Amino acid sequence: MHNEPLAYRMRPHTIDEIAGQQHVIGSDTALYKMIKNGHVPSMLLYGDPGVGKTSLAFAIAGTTKLPFIALNATKAGKKDVEDVVADARLSGKVILFLDEIHRFNKLQQDTLLPHVENGSIILIGATTENPFHDVNPAIRSRCGEIKQLKRLTTEDVDMLLQRALQDKEKGLGQTKIDLTDDQRKKIADAANGDARKALTLLESTVFASFEQNGVTVIEDSILNSLIDRVGVFGDKKGSHFYNLLSALQKSVRGSDTDAALYYLAHLLENGDLVAVSRRLLVMSYEDIGLANPSVGPQVLAAIQAAERLGLPEARIPLANAIVLMCLSEKSNSAYAALDAAISSIHQGKTGDIPSHLKDTHYTGASELGHGGYIYPHNHKIGTFGGWVKQNYLPENLIGTQFYKPIEAGEERRLAAIYHRIEKFKKE
Structure with a gap:
């Protein structure tokens, strides 16, 4: 019996x-050639x-x-790291496979990077985190290829399972298994x-089953109980978690x-x-917004209940x-307008606050020219309430429009009021 996991x-x-x-290492790709x-x-x-x-790195070396x-x-x-450098000096060229490369510290980099640059060490780094967020730029700059591997299809995994069941040297081919x-x-x-998860589940199922007349019979009850224990892939706070959000x-x-319920279930x-509750509350104001203002408080109530x-x-x-x-109905007009105003400020489009809007709650305000509001x-x-024509923006920004109402849901009513006030301004 083999000691290593399947x-x-x-x-x-x-x-x-x-x-x-196939998009990374298919026979027609440059990397394959x-x-x-x-x-x-x-x-x-x-x-x-x-x-x-890891399998790809080992296969490249093989x-x-x-x-x-x-x-x-x-x-x-x-x-x-120094041992790897010494091996590279002896053999001329070494492939270094570095798992969890985003955790590589500066001292290790300083020792290794010159040898990566001169080609004596070929670095293959693996990470579950987005390399553009979590891998040091010094490492990225020395890696000519950044390849994102996709999750295997069910057909790919099924092929691996069949290969494991048939392989008599490395797999389970020497054991007679009644698996439908x-x-x-x-x-x-x-x-x-997840190929590793599939092969581990297969191996666990075989070991948990009983042999009858020289044949290991897989019972549905055993298989189902093991499947229920299979965890959801993706670590909290990892790249996949944020991709789910x-x-x-x-x-x-x-x-x-x-689709939304599927991703909620996954999270x-x-x-x-x-983290899920925080994202839902943001969404209620970012994506629903003024089109249905009652959604924000309702989502908050749902979060508090949760x-x-x-x-x-x-x-x-x-x-x-x-649901x-x-x-x-959906609208992002309010926060889009605020972002537009923020962008305007960053571009230097600012001006002095009109005198009639400045604070007058102190002695001497009138001497500074404040007042007239x-x-x-x-x-x-x-039925609107009260409105009077006067300027509120700095003089050099008068006429600037940040808010652009959307004709959706409740915002349709707000948009009508907005356009009416704009008409008053021009009269």
Whole structure:
């Protein structure tokens, strides 16, 4: 019986054995052709856990037959880096696979980077975090290739499972296993594009099953219980977590209720109720806004209920909030107007506050020329309240329009009032 986990044993030895990732290492890509010709550029591999970053690095080394050293940036010290440099001096060229590269510290970089620059060390860094956010620019600048690996399709994972079941040397091929096609595909689906998770689940299922007449029989009850224990991929506060938040907001903004509920479910399975609640409250004002002003307080009430209930019951008020926002009229005019005003200030478009708007609650204000403000409430205008024509913007900004109303939902009424006041200004 093998001591290493199945997922470790089934790592590909060459790039031709890589499952999926055709956009990165397919036979028609430049990277594939370079590696086949013996040239390996330094590169960063970015993607979710289990998509094959480590497997690709090992496969590149196996294809080129170059010396290969694997380190983890969370554990490697200066001595480890110096050993890699020494190996590079002896052999002429070494592939260094550095996992969790975004945790590489400056001291390690200073030791390693000159040798990456002169080509004696080929750096293959792997990270689950966005390299443009979390990888030091000094590392990025020395990596000619930054490749984002995608999650494997169910078909890719199913192919890996079949390969593991048939492989007699590295896989489970020496064991007679009664696993139906439907059960195998259920494993592939449960893995959610994570090859390591799929192979681990397969191995656990086989070990948890009983042998009858020399055949290991997989029972649905065993398989289902193990699938229920499979965690949701993506760490809290990692890149994938923020991608989920982004996808949730964009789905609500696009009024896709099913997609929004799917991403909410994913986020709640990660368990960060605070971050989810904060994003929902922002969305209620950013994307619904003046088109339906009642949504903000309703979402706040749902969030407060969720916080008081806690998970899993918190999902109930939050689901209501998501559906409400998806199907509500939408407007971003208010915050877009504020952003336009902020941009104007940053561009230097400022001016002196009109004298009649300046503070007059002190002795001597009139001597400074402050005063002359007309109180709008004393000038009734229909059912609106009060309005009087006077300038409020600095003189050099008079006529500037930041707010551009949207004819949606409740804002349609507000837009009519806005246009009416603008007409009064011109009369």
